[in-house]
Amino acid sequence: MLDRLEFLLNEAFVSLRRNKWITFAAITTSAMALFIIGGFAFAYFGLASFAGNQESKFDINVFARTDASPEQVQALGKRLEKLDGVKQVTFRSKAEVWKEFQTENPEISSGLEIENPMPDTFNITFSDLKKAKDIVAYARKMPEVAPKDGVQYMGDVQALIEQVMSAIRWLGLVLGTVMLATGGILIYNTIRLTMVARKKEMRIMELVGATRQTVWTPLMIEGVAEGVMGALLATAVLWIAHSVVAKLLETSLSVIKVGEFPLLLTTIVLCLSGAVYGLVCSYLAIRERPTEELPR
Amino acid sequence: MATPAPYIQLKKLEVAYNDYVSGLRGVSLDVNRGEFIFLCGQTGSGKSTIIKVLSCQVKPTKGDAVIDGRSLASVTPEEVPMLRRKIGIVPQDFGLLPNKKVWENVGYAMRAVGRSKHEVRDEVPAILERVNILHRADAYPTELSGGEQQRVAIARALINNPPLLLADEPTGNLDPGHSDEIINILLDLNSQGTTIVVATHDIMQVERANQRVIQLAGGMIDKGDHDEELLQHMHEDPLEFPTES
Ligand SMILES: Nc1ncnc2c1ncn2[C@@H]1O[C@H](COP(=O)(O)OP(=O)(O)OP(=O)(O)O)[C@@H](O)[C@H]1O
Ligand SMILES: [Mg+2]
Secondary structure, three states: OOHHHHHHHHHHHHHHHOOOHHHHHHHHHHHHHHHHHHHHHHHHHHHHHHHHHHHHHOOOOEEEEOOHHHHHHHHHHHHHHOOOEEEEEEEOOHHHHHHHHHHOOOOHHHOOOOOOOOOOOOEEEEEHHHHHHHHHHHHOOOOOOOOOOOOOOOHHHHHHHHHOOOOOOOOHHHHHHHHHHHHHHHHHHHHHHHHHOOHHHHHHHHHHOOOOHHHHHHHHHHHHHHHHHHHHHHHHHHHHHHHHHHHHHHOOOEEEEEOOHHHHHHHHHHHHHHHHHHHHHHHHHHOOOOOOOOOO | OOOOOOEEEEEEEEOOOOOEEEEEEEEEEEEEEOOOEEEEEEOOOOOOHHHHHHOOOOOOOOOEEOOOOOEEOHHHHHHHHHHHHOEEEEEOOOOOOOOOHHHHHHHHHHHOOOOHHHHHHOOOOOOOOHHOHHHOOOOOHHOOOOHHHHHHHHHHHHOOOOOEEEOOOOOOOOOOHHHHHHHHHHHHHHHHHOOEEEEEHHHHHHHHHHEEEEEEEEEEEEEEEOOOOHHHHHOOOOOOOOOOO
């Protein structure tokens, strides 16, 4: 059994070594395909989780008119609380807001003896982000709300993230497919080339009665090996790219924390995909083998 | 008298390579176990085609070929390997792997049919000895004479210990001395019980070997066999050479 495996593996690796360059091309192209797909998947899921974490931060501030009476402000708060999709409404009086501003920005406000310019403020968080737009629109219509910039809304950021995510999805899909096709054609071609290079061996094998598995398996192993090697290369490059991007993001935008690189998961997923891919491509190549002369 | 069924039977065997070229046009022939036959005839007479049919490289278009009771017309691709293990095939071009030594050429074939490294080590010397090439076991094919290469090809055909050996022009490229050597090896194997079918146009060798001869012409049997039916068949169907495409 082990002896058998040794023979088949040996056959496969002999041909991997023999067509060095096309093997190299097949491996690097598959690696690129997997890298692109993997990279875009990372960017996508990274952004998705970022946006997910951000949900609590997607809040709005509603500023009451400065001339609204405390009763009117209170009534506004009640109405906002009842809206569908609202999680919590926190009230901060103009005095509190002003105080906070002063402590946070002492250089601007210290010494100045001016009247409190801050409005009463409601901070609203959402239980359902999709309703945010409706809630914002509703709040804007309230008479107690300041007519100009009465609602501070972060929805634009969210819309941007969504746009970027869909762009990533499409770009990743298109680029990944193109690279996948290229890598696949190259793997297919390596196998075809191997079959040409090993025509003599294959003929001898068939002549002495080797089973079809014996003739085919080394070729399949070759395809799988190319896929897996491509996957390993892609994993390594992804790892490097990930740490570079993480560094960049953390230094330039200190808010964003990029998670650890899931090395094991990535390796497993990419290697499995690479293996399946190599298997399919080599199978297609072998299946199209010109049959021995078979007259009708 | 009750004779046992012949080992090989060709039953009105026809092979058409395409619409215009036929390799065989109705050959009937019985070969008994342990026989040695020569297939003779000019270029294009169908010698190789018979070998190819018997080795399952080509399927009968019409009629049938039977080896040891097994009809080759109905063989599926999955069955071919196991059938081939009962047939030693010596191809016309030797088919040796140039980057492998003599013993590796034989060993590689053994490995391909599932034998272990151990078996290769144990059995290869004996196989090489049978065709008298053991002393060149470590040479590469390019370092061998044509006759020596032919012997290696025969050695490789013996790895499955087949009861039948098919050789296509085994003396084709050899001088008379080496040809004798090869024929002697084949006669020797035949004396040990192997049925042997040799395609050749080397008339001198055929005459010297003094074995059964099947003369082919234009894809049919010409003479040399005393089969009434065949002679009759010939008269019915006068010679007609296939058009070359
Ligand atoms: N693969 C093929 N495709 C088409 N025609 C073929 C093929 N192989 C052989 N033929 C034709 O079939 C006929 C018989 O060929 P075959 O090879 O059996 O002759 P042969 O007796 O072995 O000749 P030679 O002495 O030259 O080896 C010839 O006319 C040949 O041209
Ligand atoms: Mg021939």
